[in-house]
Amino acid sequence: MGMKRVKRALKNTVAATVAFAFAASSTAALAAECSNDTWNKVMERGKIVVGVKADYKPWGFRSENGDLVGMEIDMAKKVAEIMGVELELVAVQSSNRMQFLEQGKTDMFIATMSDRPDRREIVGIIQPNYYTSGTNVLAPKALGISSWEDLRGKPVCGKQGAFYNKIVTERYGAEVVAFTGNAEAKQALRDRKCIAWVYDDSSIGSDLASGNWDDFEMPLNSEDDNPWGLAVPLAEKNCIFGNFMSGVVFNMLQSGELIELEKKWGIQPTAFLADKKDKYGDWLANQ
Amino acid sequence: MLEGFAEFFRVLADDHPRWNFIFFHDPVQWARIVRGLYYTLVLSVACVFFSVVIGVVGAWAQGSPNRLLRGLVQGYIQFFRNTPPLVQLYFFFFALGQFTPTYSPDGWLQEPIISNVGWAIISLSFFAGAFNVEIFRAGIEAVPESTKEAASSLGFTRLQTYTEIVLPLAFRVSLPALNNNLVNLVKTTTQAFAIAVPELLYQSVSIWNDYPSAQYPTMLLLFVVYIVLVGILVIGMHRWERSMKIPGYGAAA
Amino acid sequence: MSARPIPGIDGKAATDLPVLKPFDPQGRAAHDPYMLTRMVARLNAWHVLTLFAVIALWPAVAHAQSNYTYGEAFAALWKWIPFVVQQGFLFNILISFFAMAIGTAAGAILGLMQISPSAFVRYPAAFITQLFRNSPWLVLLFIVLLAFPFEIEIFGFIIPIPAWMKAVFGLSLPIMANIAEVVRGAVQSVPSGQWEASQSLGFSRRQTLWEIILPQCFKRMIPPWMNWYAILTMATPLCSLLGVEEIVTLSRQAIEAEDNHPELLVPFFGFALLIFFAYCYPIARWTIALERRFAVKL
Numbered sequence: 001m002g003m004k005r006v007k008r009a010l011k012n013t014v015a016a017t018v019a020f021a022f023a024a025s026s027t028a029a030l031a032a033e034c035s036n037d038t039w040n041k042v043m044e045r046g047k048i049v050v051g052v053k054a055d056y057k058p059w060g061f062r063s064e065n066g067d068l069v070g071m072e073i074d075m076a077k078k079v080a081e082i083m084g085v086e087l088e089l090v091a092v093q094s095s096n097r098m099q100f101l102e103q104g105k106t107d108m109f110i111a112t113m114s115d116r117p118d119r120r121e122i123v124g125i126i127q128p129n130y131y132t133s134g135t136n137v138l139a140p141k142a143l144g145i146s147s148w149e150d151l152r153g154k155p156v157c158g159k160q161g162a163f164y165n166k167i168v169t170e171r172y173g174a175e176v177v178a179f180t181g182n183a184e185a186k187q188a189l190r191d192r193k194c195i196a197w198v199y200d201d202s203s204i205g206s207d208l209a210s211g212n213w214d215d216f217e218m219p220l221n222s223e224d225d226n227p228w229g230l231a232v233p234l235a236e237k238n239c240i241f242g243n244f245m246s247g248v249v250f251n252m253l254q255s256g257e258l259i260e261l262e263k264k265w266g267i268q269p270t271a272f273l274a275d276k277k278d279k280y281g282d283w284l285a286n287q
Numbered sequence: 288m289l290e291g292f293a294e295f296f297r298v299l300a301d302d303h304p305r306w307n308f309i310f311f312h313d314p315v316q317w318a319r320i321v322r323g324l325y326y327t328l329v330l331s332v333a334c335v336f337f338s339v340v341i342g343v344v345g346a347w348a349q350g351s352p353n354r355l356l357r358g359l360v361q362g363y364i365q366f367f368r369n370t371p372p373l374v375q376l377y378f379f380f381f382a383l384g385q386f387t388p389t390y391s392p393d394g395w396l397q398e399p400i401i402s403n404v405g406w407a408i409i410s411l412s413f414f415a416g417a418f419n420v421e422i423f424r425a426g427i428e429a430v431p432e433s434t435k436e437a438a439s440s441l442g443f444t445r446l447q448t449y450t451e452i453v454l455p456l457a458f459r460v461s462l463p464a465l466n467n468n469l470v471n472l473v474k475t476t477t478q479a480f481a482i483a484v485p486e487l488l489y490q491s492v493s494i495w496n497d498y499p500s501a502q503y504p505t506m507l508l509l510f511v512v513y514i515v516l517v518g519i520l521v522i523g524m525h526r527w528e529r530s531m532k533i534p535g536y537g538a539a540a
Numbered sequence: 541m542s543a544r545p546i547p548g549i550d551g552k553a554a555t556d557l558p559v560l561k562p563f564d565p566q567g568r569a570a571h572d573p574y575m576l577t578r579m580v581a582r583l584n585a586w587h588v589l590t591l592f593a594v595i596a597l598w599p600a601v602a603h604a605q606s607n608y609t610y611g612e613a614f615a616a617l618w619k620w621i622p623f624v625v626q627q628g629f630l631f632n633i634l635i636s637f638f639a640m641a642i643g644t645a646a647g648a649i650l651g652l653m654q655i656s657p658s659a660f661v662r663y664p665a666a667f668i669t670q671l672f673r674n675s676p677w678l679v680l681l682f683i684v685l686l687a688f689p690f691e692i693e694i695f696g697f698i699i700p701i702p703a704w705m706k707a708v709f710g711l712s713l714p715i716m717a718n719i720a721e722v723v724r725g726a727v728q729s730v731p732s733g734q735w736e737a738s739q740s741l742g743f744s745r746r747q748t749l750w751e752i753i754l755p756q757c758f759k760r761m762i763p764p765w766m767n768w769y770a771i772l773t774m775a776t777p778l779c780s781l782l783g784v785e786e787i788v789t790l791s792r793q794a795i796e797a798e799d800n801h802p803e804l805l806v807p808f809f810g811f812a813l814l815i816f817f818a819y820c821y822p823i824a825r826w827t828i829a830l831e832r833r834f835a836v837k838l
Binding site for chain 2: 802810821
């Protein structure tokens with residue numbers, strides 16, 4: 001009787017030790033590739049720092065009491081909620097969002113960033129992409145711009161840090177005058193210092209919908225349609241953090257949550273989100 | 288030789304992805320740097336010239352018997368000296384920019400009667416000019432009344448006395464302070480970045496935004512170029528100061 | 541420069557009588573280090589009111605036909621003022637305080653190193669001083685903000701560095717170099733006779749410096765030190781170009797949130813001008829008062 005109990009206890013101990021050793025070795029193997037520094041840090045301090053835009057209405061902007069609000073802020077809230085940590089938002093700009101992430105000022109960012117090959121070398125851009133936008137221009141109706149070629153040799157306002165500044169310059173010979181902020185660039189357009197404002201079509205679309213740009217139009221076919229990606233530190237792209245974020249984005253696309261957010265913030269519905277919802281659709285949902 | 292130089296940096300960029308000296312192996316980026324340097328030099332030279340002109344004219348106006356004129360100059364100095372130059376640039380470009388006459392080549396675009404480069408030159412010249420007025424005024428006050436009286440007794444008019452007697456003397460007295468201010472002005476031209484003047488800082492930021500891998504090399508270049516540029520200016524100014532020195536005045540050596 | 545030779549300048553003076561008033565024993569009188577401060581201090585309420593009136597009336601003239609009235613623009617400004625001031629301007633002040641503190645501490649050390657008898661100390665110190673005096677503030681800010689880490693690890697503790705704190709470091713570098721020059725200049729402005737006198741009384745070099753020279757310099761350094769503080773404060777909006785949250789950055793974000801009406805630019809940036817002015821003015825008055833009080837006759 002007593003012998004049996006001892007034996008069982010011994011057996012359990014051995015099993016537990018083996019299991020533990022196995023677990024330990026597997027974590028060790030994992031640790032060689034994945035330090036999970038950022039993920040662990042976030043969990044440890046119970047707070048995630050997310051970089052978002054503060055000058056990209058309605059994806060990320062300031063409410064009257066100074067809080068950051070917008071579609072991407074709602075996404076960040078969702079991430080923090082799932083992780084069970086507090087959320088701290090940091091306002092970033094196109095020209096510093098990657099540096100902030102690299103240097104650890106932010107743990108991740110959701111900041112209207114187009115997923116580009118050279119950017120993938122610097123930060124861990126998460127698949128699937130959560131949104132998309134093309135390049136287009138906001139131009140006065142009076143000018144009757146009808147093709148990208150119309151921009152050749154003309155001053156076109158732009159934003160520091162946008163990847164298509166280079167493309168528009170090289171492909172169409174436009175003279176991009178890049179300002180640090182959207183407000184300055186749009187003001188320069190209103191002051192007629194440039195013939196158009198080259199930016200994301202999604203943002204221009206919501207500007208036009210606001211009713212403040214009645215004399216302006218978005219006359220061109222959008223080019224370089226480019227999906228947006230949120231990013232985690234490059235080292236953690238294929239580790240816990242990256243995989244976790246992939247799951248979050250996937251679920252938001254599949255459940256149609258992003259479509260609802262789009263509606264909530266008065267953004268014109270994009271085909272991208274509808275397509276993804278279709279494609280990722282739950283096969284059992286319609287059985 | 289030059290090919291080898293470019294090749295070296297191309298290989299370096301391949302081996303060390305954070306040290307892509309892109310401007311040494313990509314002619315397009317090199318052209319941007321050169322263009323940026325050109326605009327920095329244009330801004331510096333133009334601003335130095337106009338700010339000195341403003342200083343001379345302003346100091347002369349301050350000595351005028353007309354109270355209104357003196358008040359205007361004083362008001363100008365106060366406004367430009369007590370507000371951040373960056374906000375001044377915004378103000379000139381966006382607020383005043385709405386009232387400048389324009390011509391229109393295509394019916395909509397209001398072409399540059401004054402471009403953003405022009406506004407940067409105007410704004411920065413007025414900013415540094417406000418200092419220069421005070422600097423020259425102090426120099427002019429160092430010229431004794433009796434010297435001016437002597438000049439007028441020799442039949443010089445007020446303008447002649449100013450240009451031929453007072454100014455050459457005052458200029459020498461003002462030189463050290465003037466040099467300080469002009470060096471400062473050249474450093475301040477970087478702020479034209481805010482209104483998208485394509486000077487060196489703007490081009491550098493554009494390069495590292497387009498090619499994130501070139502960030503550190505471009506920063507390094509930016510820093511070195513400015514140190515060299517300002518260094519040359521400082522050394523040149525000191526030489527000039529020494530050659531213009533009035534014997535028997537100022538510190539020994 | 542001159543059309544005709546001036547005796548005593550282009551050639552040998554024919555007389556011993558001075559052509560110029562003896563403007564300065566150090567040769568630097570024309571360069572008035574308190575110029576900025578003096579000019580601010582000379583202002584009166586009338587100037588401020590005029591400035592305010594210009595800024596307030598501007599949009600009325602500028603946008604008379606616009607459908608977004610300047611009244612609405614000012615209402616928008618009024619609504620955003622608490623945010624812009626509390627989360628913006630206070631950070632400008634905070635940045636300027638810390639940058640001044642760090643710059644002063646480092647600058648004092650650097651300045652004293654420059655007057656060291658050892659060339660190994662003197663030359664590197666002079667080199668660092670010239671390096672940071674001659675580089676544009678904005679370039680230094682860019683380098684510090686983008687290239688330096690946001691966290692440092694000391695003995696296993698991770699200390700996060702917020703963006704404004706990095707701006708502090710970036711701005712403290714040129715302040716350090718300029719304060720070093722102030723310290724060096726102040727020490728060198730004490731007549732060498734004092735060094736010789738204390739040496740003859742048996743003081744060591746260190747004793748002379750700490751007990752004789754520096755106590756005299758200290759008061760004399762306060763006005764230029766405050767002058768640099770005003771210059772620093774006016775440089776803090778530069779941080780906005782790098783996205784550090786201060787008054788200009790937040791004004792811009794507020795303008796975006798109010799749908800970028802062009803009428804908003806003048807009220808918002810005008811407000812920024814005024815609040816800087818309101819802050820720098822008392823400092824300037826105080827500096828001038830201190831300068832008068834501490835004026836040392838040698």
